[in-house]
Each structure stands twice: as C-alpha cells, then as structure tokens.
Amino acid sequence: MKSVVTVEIAGQRYPIRSGLDAAYVVELAAYVDKKMRATSDAAPAIDMLGRAVLVALNLADEYFRARQQESFSHGQLSERALRLERLVDEALGSSESLPMSNLGI
Numbered sequence: 155m156k157s158v159v160t161v162e163i164a165g166q167r168y169p170i171r172s173g174l175d176a177a178y179v180v181e182l183a184a185y186v187d188k189k190m191r192a193t194s195d196a197a198p199a200i201d202m203l204g205r206a207v208l209v210a211l212n213l214a215d216e217y218f219r220a221r222q223q224e225s226f227s228h229g230q231l232s233e234r235a236l237r238l239e240r241l242v243d244e245a246l247g248s249s250e251s252l253p254m255s256n257l258g259i
Contacts, residue, residue, distance in 0.1 A: 164190040164202065189213065 159176045160169050161183030172179050189209045193200070200208070 161187075163187045164194070164205070186213075 156171050156173045157176060158169050158171050159179045160167055161180055162168070163183055163186050168183075170179055170183070186209065189212060190205055193205045193208050193212075197205070197208070
C-alpha cells in the first residue's frame, strides 16, 4: 500500500508517494539532504539545479563503485569456491586410489 511521506531536502518540502517504509524514505531524504548541503558548502555559487546535478553524479558514482565492489567480491568468492572444489576433488580422487589398509579399514 502506498503512502505519502513529506520530507525536506535543501530547505524544500516534498510529498513522496511510495510503497516503501516511511522511515526508509525519510532516511533516504536525509541522505540526499546531507549531500545537497555538502555540495552547497563546497560550491555556494551554484544554483539549486546545479547542486542537484552534482549530487546526482555523486550518488551515481557511489552506486557504480558499490556495484563494482560487489561484483569483485562475488568474483573472489566464486574463485575461492572453485579452488576449494578442486581441492576436495583432488583429495577425494587421491583417497580413492589409496589401498584400504592405508585408510584404517
């Protein structure tokens, strides 16, 4: 069920209609507001639209970096799983060729 949550970003109030949890929408808005204020402090001569574009680029950069890191981490996990699988296969393969007396059976 969608509800309306009113948030404030850069001194402007926005009614947001969303199916997301209201607290989460408020948290998102607070994050964007923080980014807008930081951009305003760093470049006070830029108008609101310019700040919004800079914030959007910054958020896109954060997203792309997080996605790249996740992909890298997933790749590392896959590589480790393959190495473990090879080790298990080798261990099983070598134990099958051992005489039963060496296995304590």
